[in-house]
Amino acid sequence: MRAIGFKRLALLLGAALLALLLVGAASLSRPWHALEFKTFDLWTSLAAPHRSTLPVVLLAIDEPTFQEVQQRWPFPRSLHARLLDRLREDGATAVGFDVVFADPSAPEQDAAFAHSLAAAAAAGLPVVLAATREKVESASATLWTDVLPLPAFVAAGAQYGNAEVQPDDDFVVRRMPQSEGSFSAALARAATRHAVPASSANLIAYRGPRGTFDTRSYYQALEPGLLPEGFFRGKVVLIGRSALTASELQHSQADLFNSPFAALGGERLFPGVELQATLLDNRAVGDGLRLVPEAWSLALVLLALTVLLPATLRWHPGAVALLTAGLVGGMALLSWLLFLQFGRWLAPLFPMAATASIYGASALTAYAQTRQRARQTRAMFSQYVPAAVVSRLVAEPELLRLGGEAREVTLLFTDLAGFTTLSEQLSAEQTVELLGLYFGAMAPIVHASGGTIDKYIGDALMAFWGAPLDDVDHAEHAVRAAVAMQEAMGNLCDALERRGLPRIAMRIGVHSGRVVVGNVGSAERFSYTAIGDAVNLAARLEGANKAFGTGILLSGDTAALLPANMLLRVLDEVIVKGKSQAIRVYTPCADAALCRLCADTLDAFAHREWAHARAGLEALQRALPGDLATLRLLERLNAACNLAEDANWSAAQALDKL
Structure with a gap:
């Protein structure tokens, strides 16, 4: 048994590792990274x-600004000079121009801006200008050159930093610039008046969608009275383009990026100046997002592997599926909590997909192993094919063709009570031995009474009477076989105990009805079986024994076909799912007086003769102390007595609710 268990575990492990290899290969692809980006967003x-x-405060060079200043881009630098003078006079803490002033303009314009920069420096107002890089391609190489502000502006006291950012493939900027020479780093040092530690953050912690930062139009700072005096006092001011539709800005000048907030239907475009404000805030506050080491993801995958493989071997597939869903959901929740509470980014896609793949691979492998064992079990019990069927097929080989015929038959279903729990306590060999003894004791009884064993389903046996050979007394033969099978259980349990196996209990459901019987399957592999609603009802009656505390339960259709000398005790009225007509259910009983009392009591209950019904139930309790069917009917009687006279009430109960 240990060798078999180890082999199963090894097969599951191999399948899981293969699935992980495929997931690992997929994680290197661009579509995978795109999904991770979307999770981050x-x-x-x-x-x-x-x-x-x-x-x-952001001063946005937006559509209203173009309408008010009536200037094309780039604006005259004297306009920027006016703005800078206003910010200096109003007490701004630091100013950042997310604009590259690399090319000279009219001398008087450059002079005006340089003069304002010098005045700001003299007043202790740091001004940071944007720089960038430019790709220069030649026949021999591709070079990158720095594009810096004009030397005159730097000489006047302006600082500068590289404002470049690296968008991902979808043009969303998620990564923090790591260079201390970046625009945001220079502005952070200027705003805080001290050295800002090198950022250890890898990813940007966005504060919110467009408009999260206090944003005003560029022109509002130029015109007196549009903003209150002292509005900029103590504030860091960033100036940059934010126009979405202005014809003055070409596409390459728009300085717009895709927004991560489009993931939930937010505005797609995000201005570069607001992105720089976000970077500044991340650096100054020091709360950018840090990547969780990849070892965490691998640890989560290892956890899933060590939990799911043993569970697949021991648990019901539905429970394993729920466990997998819990693990996957837990990983997503862990990623979210790390992101929200601790500023850490753990990409959940890989551990979640790996966990799902472990489950899928192990479940498929376990299913294949189960199917293989099922085929072996079917082959082992092939000796139980009814001799009558074999004889008829030999005599009439044309029956091997697929097809069927409608017949009135009586069907019988058996099942062992608590077998699922019992089988978990037995070894595979003990389980097969027990089932072999059980079926070996029951099959001869079925065959001796003219029945056909349709199939064995785990610990269940399905048989029918009235096909393939005609049997006018099929109901009587089926019920007598059921009684004989229950009587044989005593000797069978004694034999099981002698072999060191536990005692077992059996439930039987019997129903008569019209079904289609015949060879069902393919030309290569088929079985002689019965199909129809009557089959389902017989199976449901077997399960309903639990509700009535009986070992045999048969329908009124079967009872109607039995001879008068076969005594039956009526138990209740039930309604089958999908049907409107109630049926009565019975169990064999040797006491004629008890049978009459039960019938009289149930009739009184059905006609709302409460006192009569209660008297009958009390008599039944004295005759059958602890009888479950009597107790259930008494409970329903007590509930019915509390109903109003005109209340909608039915004497029958739903079979599928039992």
């Missing part, structure tokens, strides 16, 4: 908005 959208603790 979703977390970002769910976590927003967070107001910045840094006093930042």
Whole structure:
């Protein structure tokens, strides 16, 4: 047994590792990275908005600004000079121009801006200008050159930093610039007036969608009275383009990026100046997002592997599926909590997909192993094919063709009570031995009474009477076989105990009805079986024994076909799912007086003769102390007595609710 268990575990492990290899290969692809990006965007959208603790104001060069200043881009630098003078006079803490002033303009314009820069420096107002890089291609090489502000502006006291960012393939910027020479790093040092530690963050912690930072139009700072006096006092001011539709800006000048907030239907475009404000805030506050080491993801996958493989061997597939769903959901929740509470980014896609693949591979492998064992079991019990069927097929080989015929038959279903729990306590060999003894004792009884064993389903046996050979007394033969089978259980349990196996109990359901019987399957593999609603009802009656505390339960259709000398005790009226007509259910009983009392009591109950019914039930309790069917009917009687006279009430109960 240990060798078999180890072999099963090894097969599951091999399948799981193969699935992990495929997931690992997929994780290197661009579509995979795109999905990870979308997860990051979703977390970002769910976590927003967070107001910045840094006093930042954005002056957006937007559509209203172009309409008000009536200038084409780039604006005259004297206009920027006016703006800078206003910010200096109003008490701004630091100013950042997310604009590259690399090319000279009219001398008087450059002089005006340089003069304002010098005045700001003299007043202790740091000004940071944007720089960038430019690709220069030649026949021999591709070079990158720095594009810096004009030397005159630097000489006047302006600082500068590289404002470049690296968008991902979908043009969303998620990664923090790591260079200390970046625009945001220079502006952070200027705003805080001290050295800002090198950022250890890898990813940007977005504060919110467009408009999260206090944003005003560029022209409002130029015109007196549009903003209150002292509005900029103590604030860091960033100036940059934010126009979405202005014809003055070409596409290459628009300085717009795709927004992570589009993941939840937010605005797609995000201005570069607001992105720089976000980077500044991340650096100044020091709360950018840090990547969780990849070892965490691998540890989660290892956890899933060590949990799911043993569970697949021991648990019901449905329970394993729920466990897998819990693990996958837990990984997503862990990623979210790390993101929200600790500023850490754990990409959940790989551990989640790996866990799902472990489950899928191990479940498929376990299913294949189960199917293989099922085929072996069917081959082992092929000796139980009824001799009558074999004889008829030999005599009439044309029956091997697929097809069927409608017949009135009586069907019988058996099942062992609590076998699922019992089988978990037995070895595979003991389980097969027990079933062999059980079926070996029951099959001869079925065959001796003219029945056909349709199939064995685990610990269940399905048989029918009235096909393939005609049997006018099929109901009587089936019920007598059921009684004989229950009587044989005593000797069988004694034999089981002698072999060191536990005692077992059997439930039987019997129903008569019209079905289609014949060879069902393919030309290569088929079985002689019965199909129809009557089959389902017989199976349901078997399960309903639990509700009535009986070992045999048969329908009124079967009872109607039995001879008068076969005594039956009526138990209740039930309604089959999908049917409107109630049927009565019975169990064999040797006491004629008890049978009459039960019938009289149930009739009184059905006609709302409560006192009569109660008297009958009390008599039944004295005759059958602890009888479950009597107790259930008494409970229903007590409930019915409390109903109003005109209340909608039925004496029958739903069979599928038992």
